[in-house]
Structure formats: C-alpha cells, structure tokens
Amino acid sequence: MAKTLFEKIWDRHLVRDLPDGTSLLYIDRHLVHEVTSPQAFEGLRLTGRGVRHPELTFSTMDHNVPTDENRLNIQDPISAAQVEALEKNCGEFGINLYGIGDRRQGIVHVIGPELGITLPGLTMVCGDSHTSTHGAFGALAFGIGTSEVEHVLATQTLRQKKARTFKVEFTGKLSPHVHSKDMVLKLIGMIGTAGGTGSVFEFCGEAVRSLSMEARMTICNMSIEGGARAGLIAPDETTFEYITAKDRPFAPKGEALEKALAEWRSLPSDEDAVFDRTLTIDASKIAPQVTWGTSPGMVIDVDQPVPGLNDVAGYSAADVRKALDYMGLEPGQKLTDIKPDTIFIGSCTNSRIEDLRRAAAILKGRKKADHIKLLVVPGSHQVRLQAESEGLDQVFKDAGAEWRWAGCSMCLAMNPDKLAPRERCASTSNRNFEGRQGAGGRTHLVSPEMAAAAAVEGHFVDIRNWNI
Amino acid sequence: MEPFITHRGIVAPLDRANVDTDQIIPKQFLKSIKRTGFGPSAFFDWRYLIDGTPNPDFELNRPRYEDRSILLTRNNFGCGSSREHAVWALAQDGYRAIVAPYRGQGDDHIPGFADIFKNNCSKNGVVTIELSEAEVEEIFEAVFAEEGLEASVDLAAQTLILHKADGAVTYGFEYDPSVKNKLLNGLDDIEESLQHMEEIRRFEANHNTWIASPQG
Numbered sequence A: 001m002a003k004t005l006f007e008k009i010w011d012r013h014l015v016r017d018l019p020d021g022t023s024l025l026y027i028d029r030h031l032v033h034e035v036t037s038p039q040a041f042e043g044l045r046l047t048g049r050g051v052r053h054p055e056l057t058f059s060t061m062d063h064n065v066p067t068d069e070n071r072l073n074i075q076d077p078i079s080a081a082q083v084e085a086l087e088k089n090c091g092e093f094g095i096n097l098y099g100i101g102d103r104r105q106g107i108v109h110v111i112g113p114e115l116g117i118t119l120p121g122l123t124m125v126c127g128d129s130h131t132s133t134h135g136a137f138g139a140l141a142f143g144i145g146t147s148e149v150e151h152v153l154a155t156q157t158l159r160q161k162k163a164r165t166f167k168v169e170f171t172g173k174l175s176p177h178v179h180s181k182d183m184v185l186k187l188i189g190m191i192g193t194a195g196g197t198g199s200v201f202e203f204c205g206e207a208v209r210s211l212s213m214e215a216r217m218t219i220c221n222m223s224i225e226g227g228a229r230a231g232l233i234a235p236d237e238t239t240f241e242y243i244t245a246k247d248r249p250f251a252p253k254g255e256a257l258e259k260a261l262a263e264w265r266s267l268p269s270d271e272d273a274v275f276d277r278t279l280t281i282d283a284s285k286i287a288p289q290v291t292w293g294t295s296p297g298m299v300i301d302v303d304q305p306v307p308g309l310n311d312v313a314g315y316s317a318a319d320v321r322k323a324l325d326y327m328g329l330e331p332g333q334k335l336t337d338i339k340p341d342t343i344f345i346g347s348c349t350n351s352r353i354e355d356l357r358r359a360a361a362i363l364k365g366r367k368k369a370d371h372i373k374l375l376v377v378p379g380s381h382q383v384r385l386q387a388e389s390e391g392l393d394q395v396f397k398d399a400g401a402e403w404r405w406a407g408c409s410m411c412l413a414m415n416p417d418k419l420a421p422r423e424r425c426a427s428t429s430n431r432n433f434e435g436r437q438g439a440g441g442r443t444h445l446v447s448p449e450m451a452a453a454a455a456v457e458g459h460f461v462d463i464r465n466w467n468i
Numbered sequence B: 001m002e003p004f005i006t007h008r009g010i011v012a013p014l015d016r017a018n019v020d021t022d023q024i025i026p027k028q029f030l031k032s033i034k035r036t037g038f039g040p041s042a043f044f045d046w047r048y049l050i051d052g053t054p055n056p057d058f059e060l061n062r063p064r065y066e067d068r069s070i071l072l073t074r075n076n077f078g079c080g081s082s083r084e085h086a087v088w089a090l091a092q093d094g095y096r097a098i099v100a101p102y103r104g105q106g107d108d109h110i111p112g113f114a115d116i117f118k119n120n121c122s123k124n125g126v127v128t129i130e131l132s133e134a135e136v137e138e139i140f141e142a143v144f145a146e147e148g149l150e151a152s153v154d155l156a157a158q159t160l161i162l163h164k165a166d167g168a169v170t171y172g173f174e175y176d177p178s179v180k181n182k183l184l185n186g187l188d189d190i191e192e193s194l195q196h197m198e199e200i201r202r203f204e205a206n207h208n209t210w211i212a213s214p215q216g
C-alpha cells in the first residue's frame, strides 16, 4: 500500500501496538536541555531506574545561559543551579553534554543538525515544543513533556497515538526577499494556531524543494505554532549535501553512509499516498509577514493595515481587543508606521548561518537607527565561529549591533536578555505571546531580512520595495 | 499517579481563547528543579499586580471562585511551549478538570486543547473535557449567573453534571480509552512500558546499525 513519509517512519519504529489503542514507538535520538529535564532525572533516581541508552541521549544548555562576555559566570543563582543540575545529571548517567564554554554548545535545535545527530528517517524527541525543527531532514521529531522525557530516558520508547497526516504544498516561486519565515507565518495565519492539532504536517511543492536546509528548518520549527507537533520535509539531494558537506561528527560515514543513503532515498511519500488533509498555497503570492497581536496566528502582510475587531478569522472581537491593547496598537494603523525599540535576530527559528548572512546582507554598509537596540545572537558556538570567519560579526558591529554568544536569549528571556514592559521588539523568533520576551514586552514576529531593514529605518518596511 | 474516578467542585470561568502555557506558568518559574511549589504561580502575570498583590480585575481572583477546582475556558487551551510545569501549576493550584470547546466536525475538527498540554494532563491526573462550543457557551452563562455553581465529573461514565439550582444538566464527553483506563487506575506509564522490555530488545537487535551507534 502507498505510504506517506510519516507512515514509513512510524512503521519502521513501531515496537508494538498496545491493547489500549496506543503504540510503543522506538526513539532514536533524545535531546535534553536544562529546563525540562531535572524532574525527569529526579524521577529516575526515586524509582531506581537508569538511562537505557546514554549514547543516544545528547544534552546542552541554552535557555538559561547568558550571551554576553561574562556568560561563564551565571549571576542568577536559580539559573546557575539548573545548569549545575544538568551537569550533575549528565555526569551521573553518562550522557553527552555540551555545556557553556564547549565549542559544540548552542540551542538544542541548532546543534542537533550541525553535529549530525539529526538525520533522515529517525525518530527524535526533546522536552521542547520546537523539536519539530528536525523534521526538515525527514526525521519524525516532536516535543514532549517532562514525564515523557523520563519515559524515554528509562525505556528509549514512547507511547504514542498515531497522528493524522496534513500535506501542505507550496506551489510556484517565492518573490525576492520573501522567505521561509513568511511561508510558515502565512500558513499559520490561514489555518490558525490550532489548525494542525492532532496532525503531522508534510511540507512539499516547488517552493519548499528550492529551499536550503536552514530555510526548511525555519518552516518545520514553527509547525507547533500551527498546532501540529511535527512537520516533515522529504529528504533530497539538498539534505544529503548538508549532511555530507561538512564534518558532522555523529553522521554516518563510509559504508554506513552508503547504507543510510539507500534507506533515506526510500523515505519520500509514495506518489499515490493519501493524506488526511491537504492544503495548497501559492508561494508566489506570499508577501513579507508581520504579526500584530499576541498569537502567531495574528499575522498580516506587511502592506495591510492592523485589522479591526471583527476582521480576524478565528479570533473573537474580545480576543482582538485584548491583543491590540496589549500591543499598544489601533485598527487601521499602517505597519510601516510602527517603530520597534529593539530588534532581536536569533532563536532556533532564525539563528543559523544563512539567517545571519541574510541579515548581514541588509545591514552591510548601513547603520541601525539611533533609537534602536540591535541584538544578534547566533544559534550555536559553531555558527558564531563561522559567522566570524566570514566577517559577518564585523558587519553587525559596524551597523551598531551587539554581537553575542550562543543561546536562546531574548526568544524567551530566561537569561538576562529581556524586554522592559511596553518595549516593542521586531523579533526573528517564533512566539509573540504576552510577556514571552519579558513581562509586558511587545513582540512582532518577522524574518531576518525584515528585522534587519526595520533596524536601519527605525520602523517596519516592505522589504520588497525597499532600496536594498 | 493518584487515580481519578469522580470529582465534584466549583467551576471557575477563564473566558479567553488560545491561552498558552507561557501564560499558565511564566518562564521565571521554569528555573526550579523541583516538581512542586508551582501552584501560587499559575497565571502569574494576570493574577498579580506589579507589586505582587492579587489583581482584582483577574476573573479567577473573584472571591466567588476561591474554592474552585474545575476550570472552564475557550478553545486551544495550553498551546505553545511543551512545559509540563503548566500542568503541575494548575494541578497544584487545585484544578482537577479543565473544560474547553472543540470546533468543527469530521475533517475540520479542531480539539479544545493543544496536543502536548493534553498529554501532560494525562500524566498528572488532570482530566481534559471537550464539549461543543454551544455546550461550553451554555456552561459559561450558567457559571456567570449562579454563584458557587458546582459540577461533577464522572470519568467512567464520561459525564459532566452541572448542578444548577433549577435542576442538574448532564453533558456527555468523548474520552480516549487508553487515557481513561490509566487515570481510573492511576497507572504509571513507565512501569507499563517496562513490561515490554523483551520486545524492545528484539526491536533493537533488528534496528539499523547506522542508527543505533552514533560515533562522535
């Protein structure tokens, strides 16, 4: 029978179906970070259980780490205790750890692909909703809660209900300066933040095929913002090239690689595979996207006005009012009149080398507007080094940016990088929830290009007709 | 996990859609390495004023909801971050059940709760009840109209009974049989899965070697 990519990966990892209607699924890679793991390790200790496969478990520190010069000395004692707990747990259970100061450290979803931990056809989990990022390689990757983290540590399996499949096809070619961030924001605007609940997306079509791995990761990253736990893109030559072009320590090599490649080529959905739902989006019609509210589904084209109370499908007038009040906006306002105070270029959505190159291309030879604070935070230490070898750090510094060390930073502000109440931010991250970037802070989600251009002009611009 | 069989308590309304887990428990509380102590921080930014005193405008702070244990809310509750801390906070703040509306039918069916959140509830003895939008609307109106309105949840029967002064109203709900069984019996997932160790070993023996032994 014809199968989708999701079904192929599912079938190859099925340990057994259970009588209660769930399935026991084998997990190939488990990523761990400091925030959602301490209680899971504690649970193992209390029950006297061990970690079944420490060699398949990889951990790093990203959420709490400071990103300035003094990053090695965490000032906040509670953050420091959490980081220490991870060190202790990894030591005790023999788990790979890339801690602060390690050259492999970074945001968990950036280092997975970079180190070759993420590969096509695998099942991957992490106590973090943006685990969906890894689906860009054709790996079934999803976020889990801490009880499930403990379950995977103890058994290397997870009890799961099979998700429904949702094919999202992007036809045609993107306009210049419109990119994958705009594609996924557009999708979420169309289906809403619960539109993919219970499903796994498979992104396909010409516009997806032509994207680099970095850009594909941006789309899969935000699958969760569309309600789906996972997003998948079938592996192809672009994927194989990414895996083999550089030294990726955990990727297979030599004979193992040959075997793996043969298997990866068998993964794409069969021609006549049937999906539970399908949606087609004409990529050539997508405009740069900017969020105006407090949910990623509250998003519009850059050339549209801020909507009226009754103009937003899927949200009640009261929801829209609340969001506008929180954001300090009024219906009818032009986005290009809105002035951010801070620009944040970073997070697991847009902090890879290509994202930094795109932002740097806009900022080269230009300066940020005087009132703007511009923060550039690479996703991993390796991205930082690569950017420096290409001179991008200098471009950012010349433009007036702060060039930081790797971490989640102002994406969720668990470290010292946060917005003040009412401070307005154009951010390349993934969530514009109330208080996400700091209590009372106001977030507009945009692509790296749009963020960089807003930094230069001091307000949002339509990058398509901006003088690049 | 403690079993959930039946529960009766006061219903409190949170009349907002898309309540995300960042709102249920903000980031600063995720730094804790413990599993307890989250209750007072549930809905922190809404619940307290800047000076730390309770915000009188936050609906759940009204005295009439002080002893509530069932939360009534709108669609897509618990979206966003996977943090199980959100469920710990609600459970430790005294909530045993949450009611939210699903939308649409068949292919357009959208559940009332976000996936990971719902899953996390099932590991912590919190029952997530999905009713139609019309039913949820009806319960909101009843809760606003009648102070101290109580409801009972009977998980085995899959019913929510609203004890209105002018007569009880019963709502039936769908429930995943696997989760129901687990909650009714207070089963531990890990213990259960470990029973299948023989099969897990057999799976591993046949699994691809390039997957099974990453070298770094």
Ligand code: SF4
Residues within 6 Å of the ligand: A062, A063, A107, A108, A109, A128, A130, A347, A348, A349, A407, A408, A411, A412, A429, A430
């Ligand atoms: S960058 Fe943001 S979204 Fe990504 S893992 Fe870190 S906190 Fe989560």
